[in-house]
Amino acid sequence: MIVIMKPGAKDTDIQAICLRATEMGLSGHPCYGVEQSTISLIGNDRSVAPEDFSGLAGVERVVRVSTPYKLASRQSGLPSSAIKIAPGVVVGSGLTIIAGPCSVESREHILHTAQLVKANGAQMLRAGAFKPRTSPYQFRGLGEDGLDYLVEAGQATGLPVVTEVMSPRQVERVAQTANVLQIGTRNMQNYDLLLEVGRTDKPVLLKRGMSATIAELLLAAEYILSAGNPNVMLCERGIRTFEQHTRNTLDLSAVPALKSLTHLPVLVDPSHGTGRRELVLPMSRAAVACGADGLLVEVHPDPDRSVSDAQQAISPEMFAQLVRECHAIFGVLHPESARTSATV
Numbered sequence: 001m002i003v004i005m006k007p008g009a010k011d012t013d014i015q016a017i018c019l020r021a022t023e024m025g026l027s028g029h030p031c032y033g034v035e036q037s038t039i040s041l042i043g044n045d046r047s048v049a050p051e052d053f054s055g056l057a058g059v060e061r062v063v064r065v066s067t068p069y070k071l072a073s074r075q076s077g078l079p080s081s082a083i084k085i086a087p088g089v090v091v092g093s094g095l096t097i098i099a100g101p102c103s104v105e106s107r108e109h110i111l112h113t114a115q116l117v118k119a120n121g122a123q124m125l126r127a128g129a130f131k132p133r134t135s136p137y138q139f140r141g142l143g144e145d146g147l148d149y150l151v152e153a154g155q156a157t158g159l160p161v162v163t164e165v166m167s168p169r170q171v172e173r174v175a176q177t178a179n180v181l182q183i184g185t186r187n188m189q190n191y192d193l194l195l196e197v198g199r200t201d202k203p204v205l206l207k208r209g210m211s212a213t214i215a216e217l218l219l220a221a222e223y224i225l226s227a228g229n230p231n232v233m234l235c236e237r238g239i240r241t242f243e244q245h246t247r248n249t250l251d252l253s254a255v256p257a258l259k260s261l262t263h264l265p266v267l268v269d270p271s272h273g274t275g276r277r278e279l280v281l282p283m284s285r286a287a288v289a290c291g292a293d294g295l296l297v298e299v300h301p302d303p304d305r306s307v308s309d310a311q312q313a314i315s316p317e318m319f320a321q322l323v324r325e326c327h328a329i330f331g332v333l334h335p336e337s338a339r340t341s342a343t344v
Contacts, residue, residue, distance in 0.1 A: 002076045003039040003053050006060040013058030024048055031071055033230045040070050069218040071225035072262045080263050083203050083231045085179055086160040089123050091233055092265035094337055095330040096294035097323055098124040098162055102309040104146035114153035116316040117299050121323035125159040130166050151177040162205060168196040175202045185210045185237055188220050198227025207235045214254055218262060233265045234258060238273035247275020250283055255290045271298040271312045280314050281322050288329045
Protein backbone atom coordinates (compact mmCIF):
# COMPACT_ATOMS: atom_id res chain seq x y z
CA MET A 1 0.00 0.00 0.00
CA ILE A 2 1.28 3.48 -0.89
CA VAL A 3 0.32 6.67 0.92
CA ILE A 4 0.71 9.64 -1.43
CA MET A 5 1.12 12.89 0.45
CA LYS A 6 -0.14 16.28 -0.60
CA PRO A 7 2.46 18.70 -1.98
CA GLY A 8 4.01 20.52 0.94
CA ALA A 9 2.98 17.94 3.53
CA LYS A 10 4.74 18.39 6.86
CA ASP A 11 7.36 16.05 8.29
CA THR A 12 5.15 15.65 11.34
CA ASP A 13 2.35 14.36 9.09
CA ILE A 14 4.69 11.78 7.57
CA GLN A 15 5.96 10.71 10.99
CA ALA A 16 2.38 10.32 12.22
CA ILE A 17 1.56 8.00 9.34
CA CYS A 18 4.66 5.89 9.98
CA LEU A 19 3.66 5.64 13.66
CA ARG A 20 0.14 4.59 12.68
CA ALA A 21 1.60 1.97 10.35
CA THR A 22 3.70 0.54 13.19
CA GLU A 23 0.63 0.34 15.42
CA MET A 24 -1.09 -1.70 12.70
CA GLY A 25 1.79 -4.13 12.28
CA LEU A 26 3.28 -2.49 9.21
CA SER A 27 6.47 -0.55 8.59
CA GLY A 28 6.39 2.83 6.88
CA HIS A 29 9.15 3.76 4.42
CA PRO A 30 9.03 7.45 3.43
CA CYS A 31 10.38 8.56 0.06
CA TYR A 32 10.87 12.33 -0.05
CA GLY A 33 10.32 13.89 -3.47
CA VAL A 34 11.02 17.48 -4.48
CA GLU A 35 7.32 18.28 -4.87
CA GLN A 36 5.55 15.30 -3.34
CA SER A 37 6.46 12.57 -0.89
CA THR A 38 5.17 9.01 -0.59
CA ILE A 39 5.17 6.38 2.14
CA SER A 40 5.37 2.69 1.33
CA LEU A 41 3.54 0.55 3.90
CA ILE A 42 5.31 -2.81 4.05
CA GLY A 43 3.91 -5.93 5.65
CA ASN A 44 0.71 -7.96 5.62
CA ASP A 45 -1.83 -5.27 4.79
CA ARG A 46 -4.76 -7.57 4.01
CA SER A 47 -6.59 -6.46 7.15
CA VAL A 48 -5.73 -2.80 6.54
CA ALA A 49 -8.04 -0.58 4.49
CA PRO A 50 -6.97 2.57 2.59
CA GLU A 51 -9.50 4.45 4.74
CA ASP A 52 -7.33 3.74 7.78
CA PHE A 53 -4.85 6.30 6.41
CA SER A 54 -6.72 8.44 3.88
CA GLY A 55 -8.22 10.70 6.53
CA LEU A 56 -4.93 11.55 8.20
CA ALA A 57 -3.39 15.01 7.92
CA GLY A 58 -1.40 15.67 4.76
CA VAL A 59 -2.67 12.62 2.85
CA GLU A 60 -3.76 13.10 -0.76
CA ARG A 61 -4.73 9.49 -1.47
CA VAL A 62 -3.90 5.89 -0.61
CA VAL A 63 -3.30 3.28 -3.30
CA ARG A 64 -3.16 -0.49 -2.88
CA VAL A 65 -0.32 -1.84 -5.03
CA SER A 66 -0.17 -5.52 -5.98
CA THR A 67 3.33 -5.55 -7.46
CA PRO A 68 6.32 -6.29 -5.17
CA TYR A 69 8.03 -3.10 -6.41
CA LYS A 70 5.54 -0.75 -4.81
CA LEU A 71 7.31 2.61 -5.01
CA ALA A 72 8.58 2.03 -8.55
CA SER A 73 5.24 0.82 -9.87
CA ARG A 74 2.88 2.80 -12.07
CA GLN A 75 0.12 1.39 -9.86
CA SER A 76 1.23 3.89 -7.24
CA GLY A 77 -0.51 6.56 -9.31
CA LEU A 78 2.56 8.78 -9.36
CA PRO A 79 3.16 10.75 -12.58
CA SER A 80 6.14 9.96 -14.79
CA SER A 81 9.24 11.07 -12.94
CA ALA A 82 11.32 13.99 -14.21
CA ILE A 83 14.60 14.05 -12.34
CA LYS A 84 16.51 17.31 -12.07
CA ILE A 85 20.23 16.71 -12.37
CA ALA A 86 21.47 20.29 -12.52
CA PRO A 87 20.10 23.67 -13.64
CA GLY A 88 18.89 23.16 -17.20
CA VAL A 89 19.18 19.36 -17.21
CA VAL A 90 16.19 17.15 -16.39
CA VAL A 91 15.98 13.45 -17.23
CA GLY A 92 12.46 12.44 -18.19
CA SER A 93 11.64 15.77 -19.82
CA GLY A 94 12.86 15.64 -23.41
CA LEU A 95 15.76 13.55 -24.71
CA THR A 96 18.90 13.48 -22.56
CA ILE A 97 22.18 12.37 -24.13
CA ILE A 98 25.06 11.41 -21.83
CA ALA A 99 28.47 10.89 -23.42
CA GLY A 100 32.13 10.42 -22.65
CA PRO A 101 34.88 7.80 -22.61
CA CYS A 102 34.68 4.43 -20.92
CA SER A 103 37.45 5.43 -18.50
CA VAL A 104 39.27 8.53 -17.34
CA GLU A 105 42.70 7.91 -18.88
CA SER A 106 44.43 11.14 -17.81
CA ARG A 107 43.61 14.72 -16.87
CA GLU A 108 44.33 15.97 -20.39
CA HIS A 109 42.30 13.16 -21.97
CA ILE A 110 39.11 13.78 -20.01
CA LEU A 111 39.32 17.57 -20.36
CA HIS A 112 39.70 17.23 -24.13
CA THR A 113 36.93 14.64 -24.44
CA ALA A 114 34.56 16.69 -22.33
CA GLN A 115 35.04 19.67 -24.63
CA LEU A 116 34.38 17.49 -27.69
CA VAL A 117 31.16 15.92 -26.41
CA LYS A 118 29.88 19.28 -25.14
CA ALA A 119 30.52 20.86 -28.57
CA ASN A 120 28.66 18.02 -30.27
CA GLY A 121 25.52 18.06 -28.16
CA ALA A 122 26.03 16.08 -24.96
CA GLN A 123 24.12 17.29 -21.92
CA MET A 124 26.01 15.21 -19.38
CA LEU A 125 29.53 13.79 -19.12
CA ARG A 126 30.19 10.15 -18.25
CA ALA A 127 33.43 8.29 -17.52
CA GLY A 128 34.68 5.69 -15.11
CA ALA A 129 37.14 6.50 -12.33
CA PHE A 130 36.55 3.14 -10.63
CA LYS A 131 36.19 0.35 -13.20
CA PRO A 132 34.82 -3.13 -12.51
CA ARG A 133 36.56 -5.44 -14.99
CA THR A 134 36.13 -9.13 -15.69
CA SER A 135 39.90 -9.66 -15.43
CA PRO A 136 41.92 -8.21 -12.51
CA TYR A 137 44.75 -7.55 -14.99
CA GLN A 138 42.75 -5.12 -17.14
CA PHE A 139 42.83 -1.35 -16.60
CA ARG A 140 40.63 -0.67 -13.58
CA GLY A 141 40.61 3.10 -13.62
CA LEU A 142 42.60 5.87 -11.97
CA GLY A 143 40.55 5.81 -8.78
CA GLU A 144 40.25 9.02 -6.79
CA ASP A 145 42.65 10.87 -9.09
CA GLY A 146 40.41 9.95 -12.01
CA LEU A 147 37.38 11.18 -10.11
CA ASP A 148 39.06 14.53 -9.48
CA TYR A 149 39.98 14.88 -13.17
CA LEU A 150 36.41 13.99 -14.21
CA VAL A 151 34.87 16.54 -11.86
CA GLU A 152 37.32 19.17 -13.11
CA ALA A 153 36.30 18.42 -16.71
CA GLY A 154 32.64 18.71 -15.80
CA GLN A 155 33.19 22.05 -14.13
CA ALA A 156 35.27 23.33 -17.04
CA THR A 157 32.53 22.52 -19.56
CA GLY A 158 29.46 23.01 -17.41
CA LEU A 159 28.43 19.38 -17.91
CA PRO A 160 26.96 17.42 -14.99
CA VAL A 161 29.03 14.32 -14.26
CA VAL A 162 27.96 10.66 -14.14
CA THR A 163 30.33 8.05 -12.71
CA GLU A 164 30.14 4.60 -11.18
CA VAL A 165 30.35 3.64 -7.53
CA MET A 166 31.36 0.05 -6.82
CA SER A 167 31.07 -0.33 -3.05
CA PRO A 168 29.25 1.32 -0.13
CA ARG A 169 32.50 2.85 1.16
CA GLN A 170 32.92 4.83 -2.09
CA VAL A 171 29.48 6.42 -2.02
CA GLU A 172 30.19 9.32 0.35
CA ARG A 173 33.36 10.33 -1.52
CA VAL A 174 31.80 10.20 -4.99
CA ALA A 175 28.54 11.82 -3.88
CA GLN A 176 30.46 14.87 -2.65
CA THR A 177 31.44 15.81 -6.21
CA ALA A 178 29.59 13.82 -8.91
CA ASN A 179 26.09 14.78 -10.02
CA VAL A 180 24.87 11.22 -10.67
CA LEU A 181 25.90 7.94 -9.05
CA GLN A 182 25.92 5.03 -11.48
CA ILE A 183 25.29 1.46 -10.38
CA GLY A 184 26.82 -0.86 -12.95
CA THR A 185 25.46 -4.13 -14.24
CA ARG A 186 27.65 -6.23 -11.92
CA ASN A 187 26.33 -4.38 -8.87
CA MET A 188 22.62 -4.22 -9.72
CA GLN A 189 21.93 -6.73 -6.94
CA ASN A 190 24.56 -5.46 -4.50
CA TYR A 191 21.87 -4.63 -1.97
CA ASP A 192 24.14 -2.97 0.57
CA LEU A 193 25.33 -0.61 -2.17
CA LEU A 194 21.76 0.07 -3.33
CA LEU A 195 20.71 0.99 0.20
CA GLU A 196 23.75 3.23 0.63
CA VAL A 197 23.04 5.28 -2.52
CA GLY A 198 19.41 5.29 -1.42
CA ARG A 199 20.43 7.16 1.72
CA THR A 200 21.84 10.00 -0.37
CA ASP A 201 19.88 12.62 -2.25
CA LYS A 202 21.96 12.16 -5.41
CA PRO A 203 20.29 10.96 -8.62
CA VAL A 204 21.12 7.31 -9.31
CA LEU A 205 21.54 5.68 -12.73
CA LEU A 206 20.77 1.99 -12.21
CA LYS A 207 21.92 -0.34 -14.97
CA ARG A 208 20.16 -3.62 -15.63
CA GLY A 209 22.17 -6.69 -14.63
CA MET A 210 23.52 -8.69 -17.53
CA SER A 211 21.31 -11.66 -16.59
CA ALA A 212 18.54 -9.80 -14.77
CA THR A 213 14.84 -9.89 -15.54
CA ILE A 214 12.79 -6.73 -15.77
CA ALA A 215 11.17 -7.53 -12.43
CA GLU A 216 14.59 -7.94 -10.80
CA LEU A 217 15.66 -4.55 -12.17
CA LEU A 218 12.56 -2.91 -10.71
CA LEU A 219 13.11 -4.60 -7.35
CA ALA A 220 16.68 -3.31 -7.34
CA ALA A 221 15.27 0.17 -7.93
CA GLU A 222 12.87 -0.46 -5.05
CA TYR A 223 15.82 -0.88 -2.68
CA ILE A 224 17.02 2.63 -3.53
CA LEU A 225 13.54 4.13 -3.38
CA SER A 226 12.70 2.43 -0.09
CA ALA A 227 15.82 3.94 1.49
CA GLY A 228 14.39 7.40 0.80
CA ASN A 229 15.91 8.44 -2.54
CA PRO A 230 13.25 9.04 -5.23
CA ASN A 231 15.75 10.09 -7.91
CA VAL A 232 16.25 6.80 -9.75
CA MET A 233 16.81 6.33 -13.50
CA LEU A 234 16.84 2.90 -15.14
CA CYS A 235 19.22 1.88 -17.92
CA GLU A 236 18.87 -1.01 -20.38
CA ARG A 237 22.43 -1.97 -21.36
CA GLY A 238 22.03 -5.37 -22.95
CA ILE A 239 21.62 -8.82 -21.47
CA ARG A 240 23.60 -12.03 -21.85
CA THR A 241 22.16 -14.51 -24.35
CA PHE A 242 23.56 -17.30 -26.54
CA GLU A 243 24.36 -14.76 -29.31
CA GLN A 244 28.08 -14.06 -29.70
CA HIS A 245 28.13 -11.65 -32.65
CA THR A 246 27.45 -8.75 -30.29
CA ARG A 247 28.86 -8.20 -26.81
CA ASN A 248 25.35 -8.39 -25.34
CA THR A 249 21.82 -8.57 -26.71
CA LEU A 250 20.31 -5.10 -26.44
CA ASP A 251 16.76 -5.70 -25.22
CA LEU A 252 14.88 -2.74 -26.64
CA SER A 253 11.56 -4.43 -25.83
CA ALA A 254 12.46 -3.64 -22.21
CA VAL A 255 12.04 0.07 -22.89
CA PRO A 256 8.29 0.14 -23.64
CA ALA A 257 7.78 -2.66 -21.11
CA LEU A 258 9.41 -0.60 -18.37
CA LYS A 259 7.56 2.55 -19.43
CA SER A 260 4.31 0.67 -18.89
CA LEU A 261 5.36 -0.77 -15.51
CA THR A 262 7.16 2.15 -13.83
CA HIS A 263 7.08 5.92 -13.61
CA LEU A 264 10.90 6.07 -13.52
CA PRO A 265 12.84 7.39 -16.55
CA VAL A 266 14.35 4.75 -18.84
CA LEU A 267 17.66 5.22 -20.65
CA VAL A 268 19.54 2.96 -23.08
CA ASP A 269 23.27 2.22 -23.36
CA PRO A 270 23.83 1.12 -26.98
CA SER A 271 27.61 0.98 -26.47
CA HIS A 272 27.64 -1.85 -23.92
CA GLY A 273 24.43 -3.18 -25.42
CA THR A 274 26.16 -4.10 -28.66
CA GLY A 275 29.90 -3.79 -28.06
CA ARG A 276 30.31 -2.87 -31.72
CA ARG A 277 31.05 0.65 -32.92
CA GLU A 278 29.10 0.33 -36.17
CA LEU A 279 25.93 -0.67 -34.29
CA VAL A 280 25.85 2.20 -31.78
CA LEU A 281 24.20 4.71 -34.13
CA PRO A 282 21.41 2.45 -35.49
CA MET A 283 20.58 1.10 -32.03
CA SER A 284 20.53 4.63 -30.63
CA ARG A 285 17.99 5.60 -33.27
CA ALA A 286 15.93 2.52 -32.43
CA ALA A 287 16.11 3.26 -28.69
CA VAL A 288 14.69 6.74 -29.18
CA ALA A 289 12.03 5.40 -31.54
CA CYS A 290 10.78 2.92 -28.92
CA GLY A 291 10.49 5.53 -26.18
CA ALA A 292 13.81 5.90 -24.34
CA ASP A 293 14.19 9.06 -22.26
CA GLY A 294 17.92 9.23 -22.93
CA LEU A 295 21.09 7.58 -24.17
CA LEU A 296 24.41 6.71 -22.55
CA VAL A 297 27.12 6.66 -25.25
CA GLU A 298 30.87 6.00 -25.16
CA VAL A 299 32.84 8.61 -27.13
CA HIS A 300 36.63 8.84 -27.47
CA PRO A 301 38.81 11.33 -29.41
CA ASP A 302 40.70 8.38 -30.94
CA PRO A 303 38.49 5.32 -30.42
CA ASP A 304 41.02 2.71 -31.55
CA ARG A 305 43.43 3.90 -28.84
CA SER A 306 40.94 3.78 -25.97
CA VAL A 307 42.46 1.88 -23.05
CA SER A 308 39.14 0.13 -22.40
CA ASP A 309 36.24 -0.96 -24.62
CA ALA A 310 37.85 0.46 -27.76
CA GLN A 311 35.68 -1.66 -30.02
CA GLN A 312 32.48 0.08 -28.92
CA ALA A 313 33.71 3.68 -28.59
CA ILE A 314 32.63 6.08 -31.33
CA SER A 315 34.40 9.17 -32.66
CA PRO A 316 33.24 12.74 -31.98
CA GLU A 317 32.12 12.96 -35.62
CA MET A 318 29.95 9.86 -35.27
CA PHE A 319 28.60 11.22 -32.02
CA ALA A 320 27.59 14.49 -33.68
CA GLN A 321 25.63 12.51 -36.27
CA LEU A 322 24.01 10.44 -33.53
CA VAL A 323 22.86 13.56 -31.68
CA ARG A 324 21.36 15.12 -34.82
CA GLU A 325 19.51 12.02 -35.92
CA CYS A 326 18.22 11.00 -32.50
CA HIS A 327 16.87 14.47 -31.77
CA ALA A 328 15.19 14.43 -35.18
CA ILE A 329 13.46 11.14 -34.37
CA PHE A 330 12.47 12.40 -30.94
CA GLY A 331 11.03 15.55 -32.53
CA VAL A 332 8.84 13.50 -34.87
CA LEU A 333 7.51 11.39 -32.02
CA HIS A 334 7.09 14.33 -29.65
CA PRO A 335 6.23 17.35 -31.81
CA GLU A 336 4.98 19.19 -28.73
CA SER A 337 8.58 19.29 -27.49
CA ALA A 338 10.38 21.75 -29.77
CA ARG A 339 13.56 21.83 -27.68
CA THR A 340 16.45 19.54 -28.53
CA SER A 341 17.60 19.04 -24.98
CA ALA A 342 16.11 18.11 -21.63
CA THR A 343 15.74 21.50 -20.00
CA VAL A 344 13.78 22.88 -17.08
